[in-house]
Amino acid sequence: MVMRTTFSQLCEAWSSPCFWILGMLLETAVQEFGMNWCRPTEQQKTALQELLKTNDKFKILAFMQQIEHYSYQRMDPSVSDYQDANTMVTISVGKDELYCSFKISDRTEIMNLHISKISAWDVLLHQPEKDRDQQELKLEYMDENVLKWITIWTNQGFLISTWLKKMVSEQQVVSTKENLEIEDNGTSANSSRKQKKDDGHTKQGSTSS
Secondary structure (H helix, E strand, O other), rough: OOOOOOOOHHHHHHHHHOOHHHHHHHHHHHHHHHOOOOOOOOOHHHHHHHHHHHHHHHHHHHHHHHOEEOOOEEEEOEEEEEOOOOOOEEEEEEEEEEEEEEEEEOOOEEEEEOOOOOOEEEEEEEEEEEEOOOEEEEEEEEEOOEEEEEEEOOOOHHHHHHHHHHHHHHHHHHHHHHHEEEEEEHHHHHHHHHHHHHHHHHHHHHHHH
8 A cells, every 4th residue: 555645744754753753754755756647757757866865854744745646546457448449548537637548559648637527427336347346437538629528447436436526525624715815805895995084084184174
């Protein structure tokens, strides 16, 4: 099982007595890097290799936060109906998106499905078939203003569905917070204008007297 962490959790682990956690997180980070689960640039690869020589766990893990797809959860390879009835796909989940890598003939096609593009999904259970898993994940997504469906047969359909629900909940919390901040700013601005208006009346009254 691969452990995942955020930068805030990393800082908390660093300040706690359990420094051995950093070693476990570092081992996971090195594993992701070695298995090409994350996507560092050539410059980042060189910098990371130099950092690994220092064995500075905190700096290495802090640097990993800058690398694309670090801490994404990589799913088992599965079958989809994308462009073909038996297209292989590997899904990575993280940062409010599904990163889908489709193997089509001798090429790889990438699709980034951000949660804002996914309008609906469903998971069904079927009798397992040859080369197909029991769980059937159906996704409806927006592609250039056109709604499309894709079906993925995976043994982790319910797990992906749980992550999608979590993403939607987090998006709603962020949206609510932003709306509250806008309302607060609007209220503050109105109060400021009202105060200035009241001050103006007060000055006029003082002048009249």
